[in-house]
Amino acid sequence: MCIAARRRALEPVNILLDQLRGIARNSIEVLPSLAVALVVILLTWLVSKITASLLSRMLERTRLRKSLQELFALLTSIAVWVLGIMTAAVILFPGLTPASILAGLGIGSVAIGFAFKDVFENFLAGIIILFRKEMRIGDFVECEDIEGEVSRIAIRESHIRQTDGQLVIVPNSILFKNPLTIKTHLDHRRVTVICGVAYDVDVDTARSVISQAVQGCDTVISDDKPVQIFAQEFASSSINFEVTWWTGSTPLAVRQSRDQVVAAVKRALDDAGIEIPFPYRTLTFKEPLAMTRAHGDRDA
Template sequence: MEMIVEFWSSHSESIIGIGYNALLCLIILFASTIVAKGVRRSIRKAKDRFEKLDATLVPILCATATYVIYIIGGVFILDIFGVNTASIIALLGAAGIAVGLALKDTLSNIAAGIMLLFLRPFRTGDFVEIGSVMGSVKEINLFTTILETFDGLYIASPNSVIWGSSIKNYTRNGKRRMDIVIGIAYSDSIDAGLDVLKKIAREEPRFLNDPAPETMVVSMAESCVNLQLRGWAAIDDYWPTYWDLNKRVKEEIEKAGLTIPFPQRSVHVVTGPGTIDVAEAGA
C-alpha cells in the first residue's frame, strides 16, 4: 500500500495527464463517429431534396466523408499526445507511395469508380450490358459495381474491369426499338402481309408516335418472305409489348389467310445409273 501511495505521489501529475489525454481521445473518437453518421444521413437526405444528386454518388460520398472525418480525428489525437504530425504526414506520404505501388490494382478500381461517377455512363437502376454480363445496377462503391441479373444473381464487378469494357445502357435513352419479324409464303401477297402489320401498329397504344412505327420487307429467305414491324416503346413497356406483339402478329397473319411456311428442302437421291429420285421434306 505504501508503494502505491508513494508511486501516486511521485507520478500523479503524469497519470492525471495521461488519463486526461485518453479521455480526450475517447471524446474525439465518439464525436467523429457521431459526426460521420450525421454527414452520411445528410448526404442521403440531400439525394431526396436535389434531383441532380445521382443516387449512384451516395455510397461514394458517404464512404469518402467517413474516411476524411476519421483522418481528421486521428490527427487531433496525435496532436494531443504531442506527436509531430508534420513528420508523420511526410512519413505517411512516403509509405503511401510504397502502398500505392503494391495496391495499384485496388487504386485503379478507386480511380475507375471516380471516373464512372463523373462521366455517368450508367446510374443506379439502369439495366446495362458490360462485356458478357447483363444486369440492373444496384450500387457503385469505391472498389466494385454491384449488379443484379435477370434471374436474381448478385454480381460484384471491379470498377477497373467495367471502365475498360464497352458499356451498353438499355435504360439511358428512355425508349427502345423492337423488331418483330414474320415470314409468309412466296405465293402470298406481300402487300396483304404489310397491311396486317400496319393495322397492328396503328392499334398498339404502347408504340410511340415519334419515331413512328415502320413496316418493310427485310429479306427473301429460302422458304419465305420475311416481313418486319418496327416500333418504339418506353423502357417500362418494352418487354410486355414485345411479347404481346409476337403472339398477335402470328394470329393476325393467319387470320388474314396468309401462310407461315415451314422451311423446305429438296433432296435428290441417286439410286442407280441414270435414276434420280426427288423428295421434299421440311427442315
Template sequence: MNFDPQSIYELISGKLENWITTAIEMLPNLVMALLVMLLFYVLAKIIRKFTGKLLSRVTGNKTVTALIQTVLAVLVIGIGVFFALSILNLDGTVTSLLAGAGIIGLALGFAFQDIAANFISGILLSIRHPFGIGDIIETNDYFGTVQKLNLRNTVIRTAQGQIVYVPNKVVYENPFTNYTKNGERRIDLACGISYGDDLEKVKKVALDAISSVEQRDQDRDVEFYFYEFGGSSINFYVRFWVDFHKHPDFWSAQSEAIIKLKKAFDNEDIMIPFPIRTLDFGIRGGEKLNTMLPDTSSANGSEGNAEGGSGE
C-alpha cells in the first residue's frame, strides 16, 4: 500500500471545504435556530414565574410548586429544541427523538406506575387541599395529625406518637375524615339507668350536668335521647359540641362530662346498673328479702312448743 501525502491532504481539504460551504449555507438557519431557542428559553422563564405565582394561591406546598414549574419549563424548552432542529432540516432527528421518548415513556410508565400514581395523587392533594399540615385526620384506619405532605407520602403522627407514612394514592382513592376542617366536634356519651328511676328526672339531671361542662359550645343546645330498653337498664345518649383543634380538646371535654354526669347521678340517687345480674331487694321496686325468705323465727317457736309438749 502506497502512502501518498498529497492525496490525503486533498481528501482532508476537500472535506473541510464541503463542511465550510455547508456551514455558510446553513448559517442563516443556524442563527434562526439559536434565536428560536433563546425565545423559548425566555418564554420558559416567564411561564415558570407566572406558574409560581398562580400555584402559590392554590397550594402552599413549595415542593409541588417547584416541581410543576420545572416540568413546565423543561416542556417549553423541549418544544423549542424540536423547532430549532426542524429549522436546521433535521426532521429525521426530531422524529427519532419523539419515537425514542415515547418508547422510553411507555416503559417507565409500566415500571413506575405506583410511583407515578402516588406522585400525581400528591399533586392533586396539594391543589385540592382537603387537609393541611397540623390537621387531625383519619384515613385507612390511621388517626393522627398531618406532619407533612410530600410527593409520595402523607406523613401522620398518631395519638400514641408513632409516625405513619401513608401512600398518597391510598389517601386520595379512599374516604378520609378531617376532624379539624370545621373547627368543632360532637361528643356522644352513652349511658344507662335503672328501670326503677324516674326518666324525666334522669333527663333533667343529665342535661344540667352536661350544660355545666366548660369546654361545651354554648351556642348549641345539649341533646338527650332515650333509645333502648336494655337487658338491665334503660339506655340513653347525651350529645354536645366542643371546639376542636387538638386531641386534648375532645378528650378533656369528654372526661369532664363523664365525671359531672356520674357525680350528678350519685347526688340524686340515680343508679347506673353494672353490666352484671343485679339482685334488687326493695331498692328500686323489687321484692324485699324478708318477704322472699321463710319466717324462721316462727318456725323455731313452733319447734320449741312441740318439744315442751312432749316433755309433759
C-alpha cells in the first residue's frame, strides 16, 4: 500500500519531468532551424542596408524631392524585411507556407487598419502629397487658419513655420482633404489697396498722379504686368480708387511693397494738392435750432 501511494504521489512529478524532457528534445531539434533563421535575419539586415545605400545613390541623381527619396528607401526596406521575415518563419516552422503567411497578413492588416485608421490615412495622404508638384519645401501656404512656410514634408505629417516663428506640425490628411492655398506657387502676386480722393478733384488727374506714384516704386513689377487703377465707388466722402499692382509672392515682399506704395501715393497726392478726405458727416434736424452766441462773440 505504501509503495502504491508513493507511486501515485510521484505520478504528477513524472508527468512534469516527461514534459520537460519533450520540450528540451524539441528545443534541441529546433536549434539548427533557429540558427538558420537568425542567419537569414542577419542577412536581411545586411541586404536592407546595402539596398538602401544603393537606392539613395541612384535617387540622388534624379530630381525627386528629398522626402520622396526617403519614401522610396523606406518602402524598399520594408519589402526586404517582409521577405526576410517570411523566409525565416518558413525555416523555423516548416508547417508554414507563404500562402498561409500572406493569408494571415491579410486578416491581420484588416484589424490593424481599423485600429490605426488615422495613422494610415495620414500615411497615404503623405504619399500623395509627396508626388504633388504644387507644394514644395519653402512654399508659403495657408490651410485651415494655418499660414506659414513649408519646412518639411514627411510621410505622416508636414512642418509649417508660421511667420511669427512658431512651428506647426500638421497631419497630412488635413492638407489633403481641405482647400490648400499656395501663395508662392508663382513668383509674383497681385496686391490691391483702396485710395480715396475728394469729390472736387478731377478723376482723371487723380488717377494719373496715383499711377505715376505706384510705377515709381522699385518693389512694383510693371514690365510685363501693368499697374491697374480703377474708380471703384462713390463713397460717403470720397471717390474710391482700386489700386492694383504686382510684386513678389512672399509675405514679406507683399508687406514691403504695400508699405512703399501707400507712402508714395500719399506723398504724390500731397504734392499735387489732392485731398484724401476724412469722413464727412452731415446732420439734418427736423426743427429749426436756435443759435446763441458766446459773450465774447457778442462783444465783438
